[in-house]
Amino acid sequence: MSTLELYTEYKTKMQKIADVKYASAVLQWDQETYLPPKGNDFRGRQLATLSEIAHEQFVDEKLGALLNELVGKNDLNEFEKRNVQLSLEDYNRNKKIPATFVRQMSETVTRAYHAWVKARESNSFTEFQEPLNVLINLKKQEADLLGYEHHPYNALMNDYDKGLTVNIVDNIFNNLKPQLLALLDVIKNKPQVDNSFLHQHFDKDKQWSFGIEILKRIGFDFEAGRQDLSVHPFTTNFNNADVRVTTRVDENDLGNMVWSCIHEGGHALYEQGLPGDQYGLPLGEYCSLSIHESQSRLWENCVGRGLSFWKHNLPLLKTFFPKQTDHLSAEVFFKGINKVEPSLIRTEADELTYHFHVMIRYEIEKMLIEGSISTKDIPAYWNEHYKKYLGVTVPDDKKGCLQDIHWSHGSFGYFATYSLGSMYAAQLYAAIERENVSLEKDISEGNNNVVLNWLRKNIHQSGRFYLSETLCKEATNESLNPAYFINYATKKYNTIYTG
Structure with a gap:
């Protein structure tokens, strides 16, 4: 069989596996948006079956033999060769996980998700503790099956950003923490900005319509996607022509919906921009979740919380909510939406204190996986460290350790990518500014295409094609350098807190 025929067979197999995975993703999206409560148990079964089928197809011996034959071929182009290399890496990694374990994990995640929803409704972590404990024990088993060096958490972080380790993240956070604290110390001695205009009554339907318009303005293609409501905003895709985002609406807090839309819109723009001709293949997938987060954080903060963006979009907001916003200038609005104030909810945090939310979760996950704490210790540790780092008292579990959906999804190893995403975002945005000297003027005139x-x-x-570090170097001529974030933040917040 010729190399072309072998590669075509490989591509066909991979795309069939993708079909099954994305069919499962549709069911997961439906589970978090429209699924009636009585459908939970059957949906868990359906998801488990599809996960098991996709895994069995991917670790099939015939696919392994095909990949091993292709990887030795010299007449593949660089993109075909990279696809094969990455698929073989994925194959060897997945081969370590039995199909029965995949099914067990899927069923456990479904139970944990619905337990989390109920626990939030009753505002009681104890209702989530045991399902979470079962899930964590499975994640420990998964780390052992995959293998790791130095720390079991490394095996789980590798799923979200290949090569990321506890040592790398610890070094970044240990360097970031004192610089953030120093900047926050300067800010707290300045007169506080006013963001009370965000906390008025904003009609739900009008907020929704405004969010749709903002998504359009940053480039989201509604012929290749849609937006819905969910408990926790998220983005999912089934191909680059079908990307779904969700948001949530609080009629007494405009910011909740606006920056959820822009954040998830940033994720969605990445998915819509992936090469469609690589469907089902590694080169049709995102680089890593750190890079994915860089896209959402760049749009949410560098663009969406920038003065230039609101010079153009505040007039639109005023057409929806004239009574609440007519008195506002773009400068006052810009300062208010960037108010720095320690808070309870990560997704609503300002972009400086945000990182302490991430660090606390990262430390909890790391200790859970290494076994130095157990699930029963989570609320106390959470509450203690929110007081220590953010100076806030956690009033209840819903506003504390039940606020995030990630653990109920089994997404352990994810949280560090949020902060890494902010670092990458600042560095990428600096590169865009260097190449486009009129960038802020363009954005103020509504031309967001220069960024996109x-x-x-x-x-x-x-x-x-690249790992995160290499992609960053290709795009910016430099490996990840957290100094870009500190410089960006210092410049921005010195402008806002000038008193």
Whole structure:
């Protein structure tokens, strides 16, 4: 069989596996948006079956033999060769996980998710503790099956950003923490800005319509996606022509919906920008979750919380909510939406204190996986460290350790990518500014394509060709350098807190 025939067979097999995975993803999206409560148990069964089928197809001996034959071929182009290399890496990794374990994990995640929803409704972590404990024990088993060096948490972080380790993240956080604390110390001695205009009554339907318009303005293609409501905002995709985002609406807090839309919109723009001709193959997938978070944080903070963006979009907001916003200038609005104030909820946090939310979760996960704490210790540890780092008293579990959906999904190893995403975002945005001297003027005139086109060219079109560090270097001529974030934040907040 010729190399072309072998590669075509490989591509066909991979795309069939993708079909099953994305069918499962549709069911997961439905589970968090429209599924009636009585359908939970059957949905868990359906998801488990599809996960098991996809896994069995991917670890099939015939696919392994095909990949091993292809990887030795010299007449593949660089993109075909990279697809095969990455698929073989994925194959060897997945081969370590039995199909029965995949099914067990899927069923456990479904139970844990619904337990989390009920626990939030009753505001009681104890209702979530045992399902979470079962899930964590499975994640420990998963780490052992995959294998790791130095720390079991490394095996789980590798799923979200290949090569990421506890040592790397600890070093970044240990360097970041004192610099953030120093900047926060300066800010707290300045006159506080006013964001009370965000906390008025904003009609739910009008907020929804405004969010749709903002998504359109940053480039989200509604012919290749849609937005819905969910408990926790998220983005999912089934191909680059079908990308779904969700948001949530609080009629007494405009910011909750606006920046959820922009944040998830950033994720969605990345998914819509991935190469469609690589469907089912590694080069049709995102680089890593750190890079994925860089896209959402860049749009949410560098663009969406920037003065230039609101010079153009505040007039639109005023057409929806004239009574609440007519008195506001773009400058006053800009300062208010960037108010720095320790808070309880990560997704509503300002972009400085946000990182302490992430660090607390990272430390909890790391200790849970290494076994130095157990699930029963989570509320106390959480509450103690929110007081220590953020100076806030956690009033209840819903506003504390039940606020995030990630643990109920089994997403252990994820949280560090949120902070890494902010670091990458600042560095990427600095590169965009260097190449486009009129960037802020363009954004103030509503031309967000200058940002989107740069990201399409330098990030989106590469898929998984590079690891995060290499992609960053290709795009910015430098490996990840957290100094870009500190410089960005210092400049921005010195402008806001000038008193």
